[in-house]
Amino acid sequence: MKKIKNWTTIKIIILSSLAGGLLLVALFGKYLAPYDPLEVNYALSLQPPSRAHWFGTDKLGRDILSRILCGARSSFSLTFIMLIIIVFVGVTLGLIAGYKKGMIDHVLMRFADVLLAFPDTIFAIAVAGILGAGLFHTVFALALIWWTKYARLTRTLVSSIMHQDFIIAAKLSGAKPFKIIWAYILPNVFPQILIHATLDIGSMMISLAGLSFLGLASQPPQPEWGYMLFESKQFMQTAPWMMVYPGLVILISVIIFNLLGDSLRDKLDPKQS
Amino acid sequence: MDEPIFSLKDVSQVYINNSEKNEALKHVNLTIYHGECLGIVGQSGCGKSTLGKIISLIDKPTQGEVYYQGNKIQFSDRSIYPIRKEIQYIFQDPISAFSPRKKIIKFLLEPYVNFKLCPKKEALIQIEHYLKQVGLDQSCLNKYPHQLSGGQLQRIVIARTLSLSPKLIVCDEMTSALDVIVQDEILTLMKKLQIENQLTLVFISHDLSIVQRFCDRTMVLFDGEQIECLNSKDFTASKHPYIELLKDAIL
Numbered sequence: 217m218k219k220i221k222n223w224t225t226i227k228i229i230i231l232s233s234l235a236g237g238l239l240l241v242a243l244f245g246k247y248l249a250p251y252d253p254l255e256v257n258y259a260l261s262l263q264p265p266s267r268a269h270w271f272g273t274d275k276l277g278r279d280i281l282s283r284i285l286c287g288a289r290s291s292f293s294l295t296f297i298m299l300i301i302i303v304f305v306g307v308t309l310g311l312i313a314g315y316k317k318g319m320i321d322h323v324l325m326r327f328a329d330v331l332l333a334f335p336d337t338i339f340a341i342a343v344a345g346i347l348g349a350g351l352f353h354t355v356f357a358l359a360l361i362w363w364t365k366y367a368r369l370t371r372t373l374v375s376s377i378m379h380q381d382f383i384i385a386a387k388l389s390g391a392k393p394f395k396i397i398w399a400y401i402l403p404n405v406f407p408q409i410l411i412h413a414t415l416d417i418g419s420m421m422i423s424l425a426g427l428s429f430l431g432l433a434s435q436p437p438q439p440e441w442g443y444m445l446f447e448s449k450q451f452m453q454t455a456p457w458m459m460v461y462p463g464l465v466i467l468i469s470v471i472i473f474n475l476l477g478d479s480l481r482d483k484l485d486p487k488q489s
Numbered sequence: 490m491d492e493p494i495f496s497l498k499d500v501s502q503v504y505i506n507n508s509e510k511n512e513a514l515k516h517v518n519l520t521i522y523h524g525e526c527l528g529i530v531g532q533s534g535c536g537k538s539t540l541g542k543i544i545s546l547i548d549k550p551t552q553g554e555v556y557y558q559g560n561k562i563q564f565s566d567r568s569i570y571p572i573r574k575e576i577q578y579i580f581q582d583p584i585s586a587f588s589p590r591k592k593i594i595k596f597l598l599e600p601y602v603n604f605k606l607c608p609k610k611e612a613l614i615q616i617e618h619y620l621k622q623v624g625l626d627q628s629c630l631n632k633y634p635h636q637l638s639g640g641q642l643q644r645i646v647i648a649r650t651l652s653l654s655p656k657l658i659v660c661d662e663m664t665s666a667l668d669v670i671v672q673d674e675i676l677t678l679m680k681k682l683q684i685e686n687q688l689t690l691v692f693i694s695h696d697l698s699i700v701q702r703f704c705d706r707t708m709v710l711f712d713g714e715q716i717e718c719l720n721s722k723d724f725t726a727s728k729h730p731y732i733e734l735l736k737d738a739i740l
Contacts, residue, residue: 387547
């Protein structure tokens with residue numbers, strides 16, 4: 217038993233340092249890149265991987281390694297900004313619904329049900345179709361649907377905690393609603409939320425990359441992993457490196473965050489593993 | 490002793506679960522006098538706890554009127570807040586009364602912080618005093634609830650309850666999660682505290698022998714209905730079939 221516990225801890229340490237490494241790359245990728253990711257050089261277009269260009273070059277002769285390193289920033293910051301918005305909105309509304317119950321709860325949850333009926337990617341495409349393609353619109357469309365998951369999760373957790381004696385005990389000792397939510401409910405809900413958020417980083421990155429691939433998220437000159445896949449589409453057979461490397465980094469980052477989420481769950485919530 | 494502190498008039502509580510009506514309490518009338526110890530007995534599911542939660546103003550009854558010191562209680566958060574300190578409730582399961590992620594010291598400081606009773610330094614001295622009253626010392630302050638035993642936790646709950654200097658305490662099966670020896674210690678302690686602090690106690694239990702020994706009057710509930718309210722001494726004389734049944738069950 218002890219062995220398993222230690223193994224989980226080791227896994228978390230390794231995976232979080234890997235995830236931390238990815239974030240560092242995202243922050244400082246610009247300085248690590250051997251070339252300017254925006255520098256166009258037609259003489260070098262579609263070069264296969266070589267010593268000078270480790271991951272090859274794209275159709276405009278831009279260095280793919282540099283573009284991946286710089287693209288990490290927009291890929292990750294997009295994911296994290298969206299995650300923060302979703303978790304914040306979802307948890308807040310979930311807390312309100314679970315604590316207040318009654319009318320507010322019904323209205324919020326039926327609204328969430330309606331939103332859940334939309335397939336998220338198709339909804340994002342529809343929003344992009346109506347409001348025009350753009351980063352903000354896409355993030356807005358996905359966030360509009362994804363907060364519901366956190367709201368529902370939080371509400372379920374809150375309503376099970378609300379029945380516990382220590383909430384009544386807190387009320388009896390004079391705690392006001394805000395204090396009860398902040399000091400009694402939130403600390404008991406937060407670990408679960410954290411686990412789900414970590415597990416969601418992966419699927420969010422894939423969704424965003426998918427939408428970029430469809431040309432709905434990024435503006436062309438800026439490097440972004442999903443958009444790099446989109447650009448490589450025409451050269452799938454003649455220059456496969458254009459697609460392989462961005463695809464690989466997406467795959468690796470998603471795996472790292474998913475495994476991290478899994479081991480966090482094993483650590484924080486041993487009952488469910 | 491003859492001065493009523495709390496009274497219920499024609500109180501009913503109905504729970505609606507999936508459009509199925511469940512009458513937990515049916516037309517209960519009850520007066521609690523200042524300084525007495527009232528026992529409430531009955532089977533599991535007879536509405537004892539429901540009644541306890543109404544008396545401690547945690548739940549609002551679906552019907553009937555509730556008076557505390559002659560004033561009618563409106564069950565809204567704002568109107569209850571001023572008298573919250575005066576009516577307290579002690580739980581059956583001491584462990585569940587603690588948030589698992591909070592240290593004991595935080596738990597005990599809570600009333601002082603919430604009601605702004607006094608500055609922290611003074612509060613700590615008072616906490617020490619109340620802990621001594623319930624037979625504990627400060628060594629438990631920096632522990633988490635799971636590091637203490639059920640008996641210790643129940644004492645801590647009592648200490649916090651006392652720190653609010655309440656007038657009425659509802660003890661809902663407060664000893665049933667504890668073994669017989671600890672049970673006896675806690676009961677003796679409650680009796681002592683009741684005299685020292687001039688408390689009025691409502692003692693909910695399914696154990697007739699405890700109630701008979703501990704309480705001045707006993708109210709018997711059966712399936713949400715109030716059967717009788719007797720002096721504990723007269724208890725043995727009662728001829729009600731359910732009370733007979735209860736008495737047989739002990740013997």
